[in-house]
Amino acid sequence: MDDRRDGASGTPSRSEDLVAATIADLRVVLSSIGETLYTWNMASDEIAWGGNAPALFGFPDVSAIASGRAYARLIAPDSGSSRYEAVTRSGQRDDGHGAPFQTTYAVKAGKGPPLWVQDTGRWFAGADGRPVRVHGVVRVVAEPVLDTAASGVDDLTGAMTRAQFAEALGEEIALARRQQRSLGVALIGIEGLADINEAFGLDAADEVIAGTAQRLRAVMRRGDSLARYSGNKLAVILMGCGEEQMPIAAQRFVDAVRAEPMPTSAGPIGASVRIGGILLPRFGQTAAQAMQHVEEALNDAKLSPSRNFVAFAPDRRRDARRQSNRRFTDEILAALNDRRVTMALQPIVEAGSRKTVYHEALVRVVGRDGALLPASQVVPVAEKLGLVQLIDHRMLDLVVAELVELPAAQLSLNVSSATLRQPDWVEALSGRLCSAPDIARRLVVEITETCAIEDLEATQRAIEAMRALQIRVAIDDFGSGHTSFRHLRDLNFDLIKIDGAFVQNLGRSTDDRFFVRTLVDLARHLGVPTVAEWVQDEETARILEGWGVDYLQGELFGQTVKPVTPAGPALTAALI
The missing domain is CATH 3.30.450.20 (PAS domain)
Known part of the structure; x- marks a missing residue:
């Protein structure tokens, strides 16, 4: 169960240990x-x-x-x-x-x-x-x-470089403030450049960029300035541009670029752009502030299903979200540094005997005030902010330490899709098991169904690598995605965990009862044991047991939160 919303062993040979140590030493030397x-x-x-x-x-x-x-x-x-x-x-x-x-x-x-x-x-x-x-x-x-004289302009487009653009924009904003006039900036993103790279090569993509710059120049007004802002982005300083003129200028740029296919060495290629605009100095008092805001406008244009131009406007909700994200990022990083990331161990029991078989390690964060933050408040935002890999590695350390401390323990560990796609994830896993190779057979790695189907080939490679380490692998939240029978069979999981969203209303929903029973029958056909998540009452537990579900997990069976100290996690009494 991925309660991020709220567990078999091979012994490495001496030669493998030496190779691993040599690689580790080489990395230390190179890093140094x-x-x-x-x-x-x-x-x-x-x-x-x-x-x-x-x-x-x-x-x-x-x-x-x-x-x-x-x-x-x-x-x-x-x-x-x-x-x-x-x-x-x-x-x-x-x-x-x-x-x-x-x-x-x-x-x-x-x-x-x-x-x-x-x-x-x-x-x-x-x-x-x-x-x-x-x-x-x-x-x-x-x-x-x-040598700025030698660098001069961007080689590909003949336009200003980004540094020159920032300098020129800062001067124009200062002058506009003194003269009490306005100007605009149009940030122009060329769409589909990665696909052009893939289909026709980098040379063709460069020709599209150069051709776009040429077409923009052809419809720019006298006094406006063009810059190569970044790889696929161009920027135009629109002198004397008011709020009414900016959409007109943007449409002129859009029409010029898509008027006809762009001639390239690979043949004619259609090109299109999205544009973000900003009025200055009204919405930007400095070049840095203006560039940040116009990038936000371009991002909004890229997300719009119907608009190819979006003008920047202050958004209190967006600003509040950003401030919240910054605070949350600081809190997560501080919790990791202070070792306030700990785990709750939730038992998985046999459906018939109710005997505990193993525990799932669920992430918990202890706030600065000592209050416990559940995974449902931490993981979704951590995934969005790119911090979930750090949490996953911290949880791996905690789980391995627990398995070393308690020789009878068996634990399962959730791994996010971002972590699973890391090329060195299995290597990191193997490295942590080297010090105590017997724990691999007592470890289960859980991969959510949606994560598994994002990249089936990568998932299969990761599963095979973990199997080689004698680690069992479970598919978590099964039923929430769209895994076909063939994919489920080919990925060859050791355990199927049925999504708790269908289990929690089992006593009240005929649709959920039909769906869960179908999943159980499918798992039985494949010969894979099942775990039902989010079991909250005895009635649901009896229904699942009657259908042949092998294991149960949920509030009905409780959980234990591992305490933390300033020195790190306290690995206390055995729970199995």
């Missing part, structure tokens, strides 16, 4: 000198990073930089040649041993300032002589002193 390795498959665009890459870049995992396109989007556009440019324009040829390249640029890493790196490696050619594979190393370096 600010370096990480990578391999880039240019055909599939996938990048395999060294295990220390998240720590180097300040990300919780490598999902943000798992492809060449994703990584390129994080490169500050005015900071230097990207890896793609350095490889494709190196002027070198692969003589069978690869061709060298080197470039320096800034990466928008984590929440901190841009990280300047030197990217060095060799690319290897395919049969046509063009680069298909890159091996390299990224090393953190001091920010170089750039």
Whole structure:
């Protein structure tokens, strides 16, 4: 049961231990000198990073930089040649041993300032002589002193760079305040650029960007200024623009871009844009504030089913949500740092004997005031804010510590989809089991049904890897998604947990009774044991037992919250 709303063992060989230790030592060395390795498959665009890459870049995992396109989007556009440019324009040829390249640029890493790196490696050619594979190393370096005269404008579009745009915008806002006049900014996002990259290649995507800039210039007024804001975004400073003129200018830009297909080396490609606008200095007193607000407007335009232009307007509810999210982020991070993230152990019992078989570890957060926050108040927001992986790793530490402390214990652990997709998740799991390999057979990892079907291939790989460690895997909240019989059979779970939303009203809903009984019959046909979640009363427990449900879980059987101390979790008396 994923009460995030509110559990078999192999022993590694000595050689495996040595390999794991060597890899760990290598990561420590690379991290200490600010370096990480990578391999880039240019055909599939996938990048395999060294295990220390998240720590180097300040990300919780490598999902943000798992492809060449994703990584390129994080490169500050005015900071230097990207890896793609350095490889494709190196002027070198692969003589069978690869061709060298080197470039320096800034990466928008984590929440901190841009990280300047030197990217060095060799690319290897395919049969046509063009680069298909890159091996390299990224090393953190001091920010170089750039020759602004040489950098001048954006190479691809001939427009201002983002830094030049910010400087020019700040000057215009100050002048508009003094002269008591207005101006506008249109932030223009090119739609579907990732699909164009995928279908036609990066060169075609670059030609679409350059073509879009050209068409915008053709319909801009005299005195307006164009900038390359980021990879797929252009910005226009609209001089002397009032509130009434901004939508007119935006529609002019939209019409110009989509007037006809964009000519490229891959053939004509249709292009379209969404636009966010802002009136200044009314809604932005500084360039930074204006850029933040106009990005919000563009995001709203992208989410709109009917509008391709949205003008920024203050929204008290949005601002309140942001403030709440910031407070919540601070609270979660402080709780993790202060070791105030603990767990509640909820028993799973045999339907007939009511004997406890194992416990599910449910996340709980102790607030600064000592009050207990249930998972239903923590996990959904943590997932939205990108903090759930940190919670998952903390829960893994707690569960492993409990299994080590209590040799008779068996526990289950929930894993979010964001964590499951981390390339190093199973590696982290294996690393924690190395110190006590006997605990793997006493551990069950729970994956929600919706998580399982998001990426079936990735789920299957993760399940196979965990099985290799002799960890059992359960499908949680079964019935909430749309897993087909074939998917359920192919994924080969060890345990099926029926979604409590259908169980809690079993005594009152004929539809829920029919649905749950169908799920139980399906599980029995597959030969997979079942757990019914959210069992709250004896009547429901008897109904489920009569249908052949193997195990029961819920409020009827209670739970125990593990206490915490400033030094960390107190692993107390055995609960099994």
